[in-house]
Amino acid sequence: MQTLSETRCFGRTQHVLTHRSEATGTDMTFGLYLPPGAAAAAPVPLLWYLSGLTCTHENAMVKAGAQAHAAEAGIALCFPDTSPRGEGVADDDAYDLGQGAGFYVDATEAPWSPHFRMKSYLAGELPALLARHFPVDPGRQGITGHSMGGHGALTLAMTDPGRFRSVSAFSPICNPTESDWGRKQLTAYLGPDTERWAEADATRLMEATGLDIPLLLDTGTADQFWDLLGTEAFAAACARARAPAQIRLQPGYDHSYFFVSTFIADHIAFHAEALWS
Amino acid sequence: MQTLSETRCFGRTQHVLTHRSEATGTDMTFGLYLPPGAAAAAPVPLLWYLSGLTCTHENAMVKAGAQAHAAEAGIALCFPDTSPRGEGVADDDAYDLGQGAGFYVDATEAPWSPHFRMKSYLAGELPALLARHFPVDPGRQGITGHSMGGHGALTLAMTDPGRFRSVSAFSPICNPTESDWGRKQLTAYLGPDTERWAEADATRLMEATGLDIPLLLDTGTADQFWDLLGTEAFAAACARARAPAQIRLQPGYDHSYFFVSTFIADHIAFHAEALWS
Numbered sequence: 284m285q286t287l288s289e290t291r292c293f294g295r296t297q298h299v300l301t302h303r304s305e306a307t308g309t310d311m312t313f314g315l316y317l318p319p320g321a322a323a324a325a326p327v328p329l330l331w332y333l334s335g336l337t338c339t340h341e342n343a344m345v346k347a348g349a350q351a352h353a354a355e356a357g358i359a360l361c362f363p364d365t366s367p368r369g370e371g372v373a374d375d376d377a378y379d380l381g382q383g384a385g386f387y388v389d390a391t392e393a394p395w396s397p398h399f400r401m402k403s404y405l406a407g408e409l410p411a412l413l414a415r416h417f418p419v420d421p422g423r424q425g426i427t428g429h430s431m432g433g434h435g436a437l438t439l440a441m442t443d444p445g446r447f448r449s450v451s452a453f454s455p456i457c458n459p460t461e462s463d464w465g466r467k468q469l470t471a472y473l474g475p476d477t478e479r480w481a482e483a484d485a486t487r488l489m490e491a492t493g494l495d496i497p498l499l500l501d502t503g504t505a506d507q508f509w510d511l512l513g514t515e516a517f518a519a520a521c522a523r524a525r526a527p528a529q530i531r532l533q534p535g536y537d538h539s540y541f542f543v544s545t546f547i548a549d550h551i552a553f554h555a556e557a558l559w560s
Numbered sequence: 561m562q563t564l565s566e567t568r569c570f571g572r573t574q575h576v577l578t579h580r581s582e583a584t585g586t587d588m589t590f591g592l593y594l595p596p597g598a599a600a601a602a603p604v605p606l607l608w609y610l611s612g613l614t615c616t617h618e619n620a621m622v623k624a625g626a627q628a629h630a631a632e633a634g635i636a637l638c639f640p641d642t643s644p645r646g647e648g649v650a651d652d653d654a655y656d657l658g659q660g661a662g663f664y665v666d667a668t669e670a671p672w673s674p675h676f677r678m679k680s681y682l683a684g685e686l687p688a689l690l691a692r693h694f695p696v697d698p699g700r701q702g703i704t705g706h707s708m709g710g711h712g713a714l715t716l717a718m719t720d721p722g723r724f725r726s727v728s729a730f731s732p733i734c735n736p737t738e739s740d741w742g743r744k745q746l747t748a749y750l751g752p753d754t755e756r757w758a759e760a761d762a763t764r765l766m767e768a769t770g771l772d773i774p775l776l777l778d779t780g781t782a783d784q785f786w787d788l789l790g791t792e793a794f795a796a797a798c799a800r801a802r803a804p805a806q807i808r809l810q811p812g813y814d815h816s817y818f819f820v821s822t823f824i825a826d827h828i829a830f831h832a833e834a835l836w837s
Contacts, residue, residue, distance in 0.1 A: 291782065292818035345817060348625040351825075505568065540622060541569035548628075 284416065287312065293354040294318075297344065302412065306404035307367040308397060313409065314344040314362035315417065318354045328358045328423035328558035329413065330551065331405070333365070333439075335430030336464075337383045340364045343429065346540040352548045356555035359419050363405060365431065367398040380468055386459075387435030388483045390472035399472060405435070406443055425449040425554035429543055430508075431456055431464070433500075437485035437517075441494055449557035451499040451550045453543045454506055458486040458513025486513060489520035498528040499553045501546045503536025561693065564589065570631040571595075574621065579689065583681035584644040585674060590686065591621040591639035592694065595631045605635045605700035605835035606690065607828065608682070610642070610716075612707030613741075614660045617641045620706065623817040629825045633832035636696045640682060642708065644675040657745055663736075664712030665760050667749035676749060682712070683720055702726040702831035706820055707785075708733055708741070710777075714762035714794075718771055726834035728776040728827045730820045731783055735763040735790025763790060766797035775805040776830045778823045780813025 284302040291297075297316050304311040318327060330353065332343050343349065344362045353360045366385030373394035375381035381395075390399035414421045424447050428436035433455020440450035459465020460480050469480045481487045498521070502514050514530075521528040536542040561579040568574075574593050581588040595604060607630065609620050620626065621639045630637050643662030650671040652658035658672075667676035691698045701724050705713035710732020717727035736742020737757050746757045758764045775798070779791050791807075798805040813819040 290814055290816055290818045291780070291812040291822075293822045297818055346622050348628065348821065350818070351625065351821070503568070535568040537567055539567055541567045541574055541627070544625065544628070545568075545570045 284412070292316070293350045295354055297350065299340070304367075304404055304408060306400045306408045309367040309369050309372060311367070311404065311409075312340050312364055314340045314360070315413070316344075316350050316353055316360040317417065318357050318359060326418040326420040328425065328555070329361060329419040329421075330358050330554050330558070331361050331363070331424065331426040331428075331436070333363065333387065333405075333426070333428030333432030333435040335365070335428075335432050336379050338365050338432070339383070342540070343543070346544065347547050348544040349547050349551060352551035356551055356559075358551070358555055358558060359417070361409070361413060363409060366401060372398045379464065380471060384431065384468065386431060386468045386472060386483065387438060388469070388472050391479075392472060392474050395472050401435075402439070405439060423448060423558045425451075425558055427451040427453070427550055427554065428455065429453040430538065434459060434485060438483055438488060440496065441485065441488040441492060442482050444495070447496060449497050449554045450494075451553055452501075453546065453550070454502045454508070454512060454538050455485065455500065456512055457517030458484060460484045460487060461516065462511045462513055464508070464511040486516045486520045489517065489524050489526065493524040494526040494528070496527070497553070497557055498526060499531070499550060500528065501531045501533055501550070503533045503538065503542050505535050506538045508538050561689070569593070570627045572631055574627065576617070581644075581681055581685060583677045583685045586644040586646050586649060588644070588681065588686075589617050589641055591617045591637070592690070593621075593627050593630055593637040594694065595634050595636060603695040603697040605702065605832070606638060606696040606698075607635050607831050607835070608638050608640070608701065608703040608705075608713070610640065610664065610682075610703070610705030610709030610712040612642070612705070612709050613656050615642050615709070616660070619817070620820070623821065624824050625821040626824050626828060629828035633828055633836075635828070635832055635835060636694070638686070638690065640686060643678060649675045656741065657748055661708065661745065663708060663745045663749060663760065664715060665746070665749050668756075669749060669751050672749050678712075679716070682716060700725060700835045702728075702835055704728040704730070704827055704831065705732065706730040707815065710734075711736060711762060715760055715765060717773065718762065718765040718769060719759050721772070724773060726774050726831045727771075728830055729778075730823065730827070731779045731785070731789060731815050732762065732777065732794075733789055734794030735761060737761045737764060738793065739788045739790055741785070741788040763793045763797045766794065766801050766803065770801040771803040771805070773804070774830070774834055775803060776808070776827060777805065778808045778810055778826075780810045780815065780819050782812050783815045785815050
């Protein structure tokens with residue numbers, strides 16, 4: 284593991300690190316923010332932030348305004364990349380497939396399967412690496428994300444029960460089986476049999492298994508991608524499952540980081556309450 | 561004037577607008593954030609944020625985290641561009657001269673003089689445009705900026721007495737006459753006679769005229785460009801002038817937006833106190 288940068292921010296350090304990933308077979312870069320207290324003996328809770336289409340580890344790290352609130356709440360933040368990258372890694376001309384658009388699944392289909400293994404990377408390899416090298420507490424993890432990263436947060440939380448104490452999402456893709464942000468990508472990565480997409484669809488997961496940790500979801504009513512998100516289906520599934528969910532539709536907000544930054548304080552407070560209790 | 565985007569952010573609207581500038585002879589783009597209350601009859605105070613080398617109107621708007629605090633303080637924010645741009649506008653291969661590096665002066669030398677008139681643009685044209693079209697109060701203006709934009713804030717405040725009630729800066733270039741961030745640019749824009757640079761150098765202005773409005777300056781002790789900033793000379797000049805200045809050296813912080821975002825709340829509170837009193 285190699286340090287690319289260390290920058291002081293709200294009294295603690297924003298790290299950017301890179302390492303060779305066994306899961307993806309590539310170098311992977313991520314941001315890690317350690318709040319005051321993490322240098323001491325007791326490890327701190329860890330909140331994952333998964334980003335959306337076209338993003339790298341950097342977007343949320345510089346635009347969401349999360350560090351101020353994480354420092355105050357005493358929790359660490361991890362900002363992973365959204366896909367494997369580099370020469371020899373498959374890609375597509377479209378912004379929403381291939382590099383920058385990993386959809387947080389393990390691809391089974393060519394040409395994606397050799398490297399596009401973001402689920403294994405985030406479910407196993409990266410959390411183990413962090414726990415080995417940094418004072419973060421694997422018993423106190425929460426997860427959030429934006430858009431495709433909200434999809435990642437919801438599906439990782441629901442397919443890895445017991446790992447997270449809380450889950451939240453900003454404008455998540457909730458029902459990719461029924462969306463142009465989903466059908467193309469899941470066909471490419473997982474093949475055309477929609478039965479194999481069940482664990483990559485938050486609405487179908489909610490219908491199948493429900494959720495027993497607190498969930499906070501914010502989506503703007505002026506989201507320019509509203510029709511692609513499937514918020515209605517997911518909200519209905521949460522209600523049917525009687526999940527401990529707060530689904531908030533925020534009047535006038537769109538899909539941008541101006542929206543994320545407006546509500547990041549709420550989300551970090553929500554996770555901090557679950558992670559410190 | 562044309563609206564490029566309007567995005568909800570912390571309960572109010574982040575506008576991006578473009579207009580034909582008489583001062584620069586080009587189209588100019590800027591961000592304008594209007595906080596809650598600005599839609600009502602009474603105009604609100606206005607804080608200018610001038611950005612640094614290579615930046616456009618966008619950098620601070622998406623990375624500084626200013627809107628949260630401006631909304632709370634009830635003040636508007638304006639994020640101008642850092643130079644004229646476009647075809648027919650002179651440029652240089654270096655990142656620190658030409659487009660993206662206007663240094664907030666009115667160029668007198670070829671090939672810069674036709675368009676590089678950022679001082680006239682910010683001292684006259686843009687504030688008049690805002691006062692005509694938006695509920696901002698020209699009697700309640702403050703100014704801040706980062707790096708080259710800190711230089712711009714300090715020099716605009718000191719050469720236009722009576723316009724601003726407060727001035728602040730993040731890691732400003734304070735003494736460009738003595739710096740590689742200054743000598744090259746002021747020679748290019750204003751000619752080699754250093755006497756003509758006096759109004760473009762905050763330290764020389766402080767020595768010549770002092771300052772009678774409150775000043776807050778933050779610079780990180782780990783700033784990677786420390787030797788280019790001239791903080792020592794400016795701090796000494798402030799002390800000699802007995803200016804109402806707070807010069808704060810922040811341990812461990814560098815020149816990045818992680819630094820700006822850490823202290824933006826302090827700066828907006830500082831301006832709000834002056835602007836609302």
